[in-house]
Amino acid sequence: MASTTITVTGMSCGHCVSAVKEEVGALSGVQSVEVDLESGRVTVASDDPLPNERLTAAIDEAGYDVVG
Amino acid sequence: MASTTITVTGMSCGHCVSAVKEEVGALSGVQSVEVDLESGRVTVASDDPLPNERLTAAIDEAGYDVVG
Numbered sequence: 001m002a003s004t005t006i007t008v009t010g011m012s013c014g015h016c017v018s019a020v021k022e023e024v025g026a027l028s029g030v031q032s033v034e035v036d037l038e039s040g041r042v043t044v045a046s047d048d049p050l051p052n053e054r055l056t057a058a059i060d061e062a063g064y065d066v067v068g
Numbered sequence: 069m070a071s072t073t074i075t076v077t078g079m080s081c082g083h084c085v086s087a088v089k090e091e092v093g094a095l096s097g098v099q100s101v102e103v104d105l106e107s108g109r110v111t112v113a114s115d116d117p118l119p120n121e122r123l124t125a126a127i128d129e130a131g132y133d134v135v136g
Binding site for chain 1: 081083086
């Protein structure tokens with residue numbers, strides 16, 4: 001099991017959290033997605049290490065930006 | 069056709085706008101729902117005048133509050 005943590009900007013409410021969780025959770029191999037609205041921190045547990053590009057693309061698809 | 073305008077607090081993003089539109093739009097007789105995120109103003113067009121209690125109940129159901 002691998003864990004990846006990124007920081008996302010632009011989430012403002014619980015609906016935003018749900019949108020991010022849904023999009024990232026749909027990536028193959030993802031087991032769980034934790035989102036902290038205050039800090040923007042998104043922690044993803046996956047079977048194998050998750051390529052940064054795939055995670056960033058999913059966040060972008062949900063309508064938000066990744067820091068860094 | 070009747071038009072009712074109220075002010076809603078707590079909407080922070082486009083997902084919030086969608087949630088309010090969906091809940092209010094589901095009320096019988098409602099033709100259209102316009103929401104301005106910045107001001108919180110919600111304008112509802114309906115066949116007959118919309119009782120304030122029904123509108124407030126729908127906003128509450130969506131998870132937001134009506135001012136006044």
